[in-house]
Amino acid sequence: MISSNDHASSPEISKTTSENVILVFGATGQQGGAVASALLADGWSVRALVRDLKAPKAREKASLNIEVVQGDFNDEASIRSAMTGVYGVFSVQPSSGQGAAYGVSDEDEVRYGTMIADIAAQVGVSHLVYTSVNAAGPEKTGMGHFDSKSQIEAHIRSLDISSTIIRPAGFMELLMLPGLGLDQDAYVSFLRPTQIGQVIAVRDIGKIVAGIFSNPGRFAGRTIEIAGDELTGESLQRSLSHAAGRPIGYSRFPDAVLKENEFLRRLTALFDDGRLAGHADIGELRREFGHLLSFDEWLDGPGRPLFEAAQNASSSAIALR
Ligand SMILES: NC(=O)c1ccc[n+]([C@@H]2O[C@H](COP(=O)([O-])OP(=O)(O)OC[C@H]3O[C@@H](n4cnc5c(N)ncnc54)[C@H](OP(=O)(O)O)[C@@H]3O)[C@@H](O)[C@H]2O)c1
Structure with a gap:
């Protein structure tokens, strides 16, 4: 279902909304897509704000019975219009961590995230879920796209709105990026052989957010670090080899690569000091969600296509960023 979000001339959005509507930002992306699917499965009506109504992913959402409205984080009026009358909001923003080509600065991310929260409070949204990152917190990490999220979190907490902040671990999907050596049966990643790092399947972010919206009173005011599994370099090697049906080698990013790539070096240092490793209580999360x-x-389920693609991708450069 595609609706016009012509905020200048049309007050129709508020007529079509109800207690059942949740506005999902980033629904054409990973987290928002998973959230939209999980909310639909739970019987919510979902409204998705997209930049281009004609884009294939926007059309795909519309075909799933999602109300798709046009808007942009740089167009505050479009955000306000899309939010009018909704029960809940799922807030995610792109970040500088996705690379310069994406064109989002840390300042942009903070501006988008705080604006969405401000408008949600102003228009009387009943519950806001904001997705941050596990490394966020009161102490700066020195990585702009993590510290931006700490700033957005603090802003949300200062507002008079019922909210829940989730802090996801690294996505399992991220482990399948090209350039990590799966095509050469020699995988490289952040972790030393026995060093622990938590991860989460993007699908489970959707499941958790839907769980929060199903019982907002229970989760209001909480900041929840989320993960679905805990890996080490050794367990990564075992899992990848088992899934591939042949031995796959494993090593941590070589020092030469870390020396050359400042972004990777700083991320790796945050694994080493424990801040990106994750401290989610996975047992408790499973009890709650x-x-x-x-x-x-x-790897055997939703990740299989990405795993197959990563084994067949031929690339030598590490594409993390
Ligand atoms: N990768 C990880 O392991 C990890 C872990 C924790 C947190 N994170 C954080 O997750 C966030 C990204 O989430 P994701 O991976 O779900 O994103 P994603 O898949 O890259 O999708 C980004 C979404 O944002 C939308 N968008 C981009 N610019 C917009 C704008 N100006 N106005 C409106 N919508 C816009 C995109 O819509 P279009 O279809 O219009 O492009 C798309 O739906 C980042 O902040 C990242 O730091 C990542």
């Missing part, structure tokens, strides 16, 4: 995928289950 149901089963969350282990990395092995993800």
